[in-house]
Amino acid sequence: MASKRLGKQTLKLSSPPSMISNACIVGPKEGEGPLAQFFDEILKDDYFGEDSWEKAESKMLKEAVKNAIKASGRSNANINFMFAGDLLNQIVSSSFAARELQIPFFGLYGACSTMAESICMGAMIIDGGFGEAVVCATSSHFSSAERQYRFPLEQGVQRPPFAQWTVTGAGATVLAESGNGPYITYVTIGKVMDFGIKDANNMGAAMVPAAVDTITAHFNETGRTPAYYDLILTGDLGNIGKEIMLDMMQKEGFDIKSVYNDCGSMVFDGAKQDTHAGGSGCGCSAAILNGYVAKEMKKGNLNKVLLVATGALLSPTTSWQGESIPSIAHAVAIEKTIGEGT
Amino acid sequence: MASKRLGKQTLKLSSPPSMISNACIVGPKEGEGPLAQFFDEILKDDYFGEDSWEKAESKMLKEAVKNAIKASGRSNANINFMFAGDLLNQIVSSSFAARELQIPFFGLYGACSTMAESICMGAMIIDGGFGEAVVCATSSHFSSAERQYRFPLEQGVQRPPFAQWTVTGAGATVLAESGNGPYITYVTIGKVMDFGIKDANNMGAAMVPAAVDTITAHFNETGRTPAYYDLILTGDLGNIGKEIMLDMMQKEGFDIKSVYNDCGSMVFDGAKQDTHAGGSGCGCSAAILNGYVAKEMKKGNLNKVLLVATGALLSPTTSWQGESIPSIAHAVAIEKTIGEGT
Numbered sequence: 001m002a003s004k005r006l007g008k009q010t011l012k013l014s015s016p017p018s019m020i021s022n023a024c025i026v027g028p029k030e031g032e033g034p035l036a037q038f039f040d041e042i043l044k045d046d047y048f049g050e051d052s053w054e055k056a057e058s059k060m061l062k063e064a065v066k067n068a069i070k071a072s073g074r075s076n077a078n079i080n081f082m083f084a085g086d087l088l089n090q091i092v093s094s095s096f097a098a099r100e101l102q103i104p105f106f107g108l109y110g111a112c113s114t115m116a117e118s119i120c121m122g123a124m125i126i127d128g129g130f131g132e133a134v135v136c137a138t139s140s141h142f143s144s145a146e147r148q149y150r151f152p153l154e155q156g157v158q159r160p161p162f163a164q165w166t167v168t169g170a171g172a173t174v175l176a177e178s179g180n181g182p183y184i185t186y187v188t189i190g191k192v193m194d195f196g197i198k199d200a201n202n203m204g205a206a207m208v209p210a211a212v213d214t215i216t217a218h219f220n221e222t223g224r225t226p227a228y229y230d231l232i233l234t235g236d237l238g239n240i241g242k243e244i245m246l247d248m249m250q251k252e253g254f255d256i257k258s259v260y261n262d263c264g265s266m267v268f269d270g271a272k273q274d275t276h277a278g279g280s281g282c283g284c285s286a287a288i289l290n291g292y293v294a295k296e297m298k299k300g301n302l303n304k305v306l307l308v309a310t311g312a313l314l315s316p317t318t319s320w321q322g323e324s325i326p327s328i329a330h331a332v333a334i335e336k337t338i339g340e341g342t
Numbered sequence: 343m344a345s346k347r348l349g350k351q352t353l354k355l356s357s358p359p360s361m362i363s364n365a366c367i368v369g370p371k372e373g374e375g376p377l378a379q380f381f382d383e384i385l386k387d388d389y390f391g392e393d394s395w396e397k398a399e400s401k402m403l404k405e406a407v408k409n410a411i412k413a414s415g416r417s418n419a420n421i422n423f424m425f426a427g428d429l430l431n432q433i434v435s436s437s438f439a440a441r442e443l444q445i446p447f448f449g450l451y452g453a454c455s456t457m458a459e460s461i462c463m464g465a466m467i468i469d470g471g472f473g474e475a476v477v478c479a480t481s482s483h484f485s486s487a488e489r490q491y492r493f494p495l496e497q498g499v500q501r502p503p504f505a506q507w508t509v510t511g512a513g514a515t516v517l518a519e520s521g522n523g524p525y526i527t528y529v530t531i532g533k534v535m536d537f538g539i540k541d542a543n544n545m546g547a548a549m550v551p552a553a554v555d556t557i558t559a560h561f562n563e564t565g566r567t568p569a570y571y572d573l574i575l576t577g578d579l580g581n582i583g584k585e586i587m588l589d590m591m592q593k594e595g596f597d598i599k600s601v602y603n604d605c606g607s608m609v610f611d612g613a614k615q616d617t618h619a620g621g622s623g624c625g626c627s628a629a630i631l632n633g634y635v636a637k638e639m640k641k642g643n644l645n646k647v648l649l650v651a652t653g654a655l656l657s658p659t660t661s662w663q664g665e666s667i668p669s670i671a672h673a674v675a676i677e678k679t680i681g682e683g684t
Contacts, residue, residue: 004471005422009446011472052663080347081531088657089431091451095534095655099668104351104531106459107655107670109433109451117448121463128470129346130353148659189423189446192437313437313449315430317490321394326441328449 004127007221009214010188016338017126018179020133022290023067025060027142027168030279030287033268038291039169040067046143046168054088057141060170060283061086062097065137068172068290072133076103079174080131083118085109086139086282087166089148093139103135111311112207112236113190114138115171115286116330119307122175123184123332132177139170140281149200149316163201164238164264164280165273171286173294182297182305183338188218188331192313196324200314204241204264204277206325207310211237212248214329215308219254222333226256230302233293234329235285235309236264238278263288263309285309293334303336346469349563351556352530358680359468360521362475364632365409367402369484369510372621372629375610380633381511382409388485388510396430399483402512402625403428404439407479410514410632414475418445421516422473425460427451428481428624429508431490435481445477453653454549454578455532456480457513457628458672461649464517465526465674474519481512482623491542491658505543506580506606506622507615513628515636524639524647525680530560530673534655538666542656546583546606546619548667549652553579554590556671557650561596564675568598572644575635576671577627577651578606580620605630605651627651635676645678 004011024040031042041063048056061084069079082101084094085108098105110117118136125131143153145166151157175184193213197206211234219225226232237245242262249256266288267279289307296302310329319325346353366382373384383405390398403426411421424443426436427450440447452459460478467473485495487508493499517526535555539548553576561567568574579587584604591598605627606620631649638644652671661667 005473008419008422014471054659054663077350080350085449085451089659090453090655090657092655092657092660095668095670096660096665098670099534099536099655102533105534105670106463106531107427107451109427109449111432121448124470124472125466128466128472129356130466130470131347189448191444192441192447194441313432313434313441315432315434317396317431318434318438321396323438326437328437328440328447 009217010186010221012186013123013127013184015127016183016185017123017175019173019182020176020179021068021071021174022294023064023071024171024287024290025064026287030167030169030267035267035292038295039287053141053144057139057144058093058096061093061137061139062100064170064172065101065135068135068174072174074133076101079103079133079135081106081134083108083122084137085114087145111313112280112282113309113311113328113330114282115289116307116309116332119173119332120187120189120330123187126175126177133174135172135174137172138282138286140166140283142166142168145281159276160201162240162277164204164277165275166281167267167279167284169283169287171290173290182334182336184332185335185338186222186333188214190214190328190330192326192328194324194326198324200319203312204238205244206312207237207327208241208244208248210327210329211245211308211310212252214331216252218331226254226259229259229304229306232256232260232306234262236280237262237310238264240277297336305334307332307334351559352528352563354528355465355469355526357469358525358527359465359517361515361524362518362521363410363413363516364636365406365413366513366629366632367406368629372509372511372609377609377634380637381629395483395486399481399486400435400438403435403479403481404442406512406514407443407477410477410516414516416475418443421445421475421477423448423476425450425464426479427456429487453655454622454624455651455653455670455672456624457631458649458651458674461515461674462529462531462672465529468517468519475516477514477516479514480624480628482508482625484508484510487623501618502543504582504619506546506619507617508623509609509621509626511625511629513632515632524676524678526674527677527680528564528675530556532556532670532672534668534670536666536668540666542661545654546580547586548654549579549669550583550586550590552669552671553587553650553652554594556673558594560673568596568601571601571646571648574598574602574648576604578622579604580606582619639678647676649674649676
């Protein structure tokens with residue numbers, strides 16, 4: 001079965017799992033952004049009927065999973081595994097959601113790379129014959145993330161212009177052994193990269209080297225070029241990271257400009273929404289994959305997408321102790337039909 | 343390939359991966375305990391030459407991985423994936439170790455179930471044909487865990503008699519497609535369970551329902567009975583959890599007493615070491631699997647072991663917000679020869 005490995009990081013799914021359903025929920029601010037039409041549910045209140053932001057976040061994740069499973073026509077009992085993680089300490093949004101869902105659970109931590117990490121794992125587990133259907137999910141919440149990673153909102157600390165705005169949102173994807181696509185055809189697993197950036201407000205820039213490394217590995221190991229894809233979508237480098245990304249990819253010999261976008265750049269209208277360098281958070285790529293990408297693939301507006309979710313692997317403690325910010329990116333090739341070379 | 347699934351939670355590895363090498367490192371206190379002879383390295387100082395406990399913990403994990411890879415006769419470049427997680431917020435021990443190791447990395451969070459979670463995933467990825475060798479690792483550190491989950495040590499808060507003592511330790515396992523065993527023959531993936539315990543000092547009791555659920559599923563789905571195993575090893579219920587465990591398993595119709603032990607009960611001599619209800623932490627089952635179990639299997643003193651690492655999925659925030667403690671347990675069957683029914 002060695003042919004599943006292409007080079008050091010890329011794996012070819014021999015029976016590409018099908019992305020049979022998707023669901024997403026976002027907060028009020030995301031619902032005022034340019035992608036509003038693609039989100040399944042827009043909350044009116046970011047407490048979502050709960051008494052804390054953390055509980056609201058867990059509820060978003062749980063509801064996204066429930067909605068994705070419902071849309072797949074299955075019951076929880078017919079989903080073999082749940083792969084999920086989030087930004088909160090000890091991934092409590094995911095664990096508390098899994099407590100109610102009662103699906104055998106793999107807890108992950110990949111920071112904002114979690115949507116791609118969970119799909120990489122889920123797709124391999126299905127292709128390996130261990131499950132017939134799995135659900136992959138993640139979430140983030142602006143207010144719980146600010147409180148935990150930076151300063152409680154009540155403190156009113158000013159954000160620097162290069163700061164990103166954590167998306168309040170959750171997304172879930174059901175993958176199955178059989179279905180009509182789109183299909184997960186390749187996954188490229190990231191290594192942890194660190195170019196020495198130490199400012200926890202400048203995470204887009206910190207994550208670029210990981211995205212460059214993973215995308216370069218993906219092209220080199222699959223033989224594909226940027227032109228193969230309709231959309232190469234990083235998440236969430238934001239507006240500043242996106243520019244650096246294009247430059248760095250150019251230096252690696254790949255001009256991705258015509259097919260490239262970033263979830264953090266897409267989710268808000270920076271000029272109107274005062275979101276500085278754009279969006280971030282696990283929920284950003286989760287909502288854009290399960291909202292925008294899923295719907296545009298269904299309509300045929302997108303056919304070949306490379307999702308490259310990026311995660312900054314810092315903690316407040318490591319920043320206080322003077323460490324720089326390591327990051328990781330995992331890539332998932334999602335194709336309407338099982339494409340070339342697969 | 344549906345035959346790999348036995349019931350809802352158990353998976354049978356069709357080509358059982360081989361546990362080709364192990365390594366562990368523990369702190370000074372663990373090195374004064376009853377299992378000292380089984381640990382590869384005992385630190386003289388729990389700072390391990392670093393200037394913080396968090397950095398010491400990450401270094402332990404990194405060194406354990408390096409030592410396990412060295413013992414496997416491979417280089418980092420010949421290890422396809424690293425599966426790791428730990429107790430620190432944002433699993434920084436694992437991520438910072440992965441930064442230096444440069445092995446494609448899957449970050450996990452399963453609290454103290456991580457040693458089993460990582461082996462479950464690693465074994466499935468190898469059996470699925472996606473990798474030829476992987477490393478699975480975890481760590482914990484008494485002082486970093488107390489500071490993060492309870493109170494900084496400097497505060498001198500008294501610990502209740504049912505509290506467990508987080509093990510300072512790390513362990514790493516290299517699994518490979520081919521080798522002379524012991525083999526990972528089955529894995530049983532846990533669901534998140536919660537019986538309503540709210541005291542974050544009483545985690546052993548909180549985790550029992552998850553261990554009972556997973557072991558019961560394992561027996562029911564494989565058709566095995568307790569007598570099949572030489573050792574059923576939970577980690578880390580501690581002394582109090584261990585007693586509750588025996589009672590609850592009895593109620594499920596399984597008498598496991600003659601083959602049962604718990605990593606948290608084994609690691610310290612409670613009477614001499616003032617460790618109250620025993621050990622806990624990801625590093626507890628990691629050190630005991632990669633120290634005691636690996637060495638006793640090599641000698642032939644153990645031949646069939648069911649490792650059931652248990653994790654309490656709380657965070658300080660969920661406790662402050664009045665939530666109870668959800669928990670999870672994953673089981674791994676480790677056998678010297680590929681046993682019955684496989």
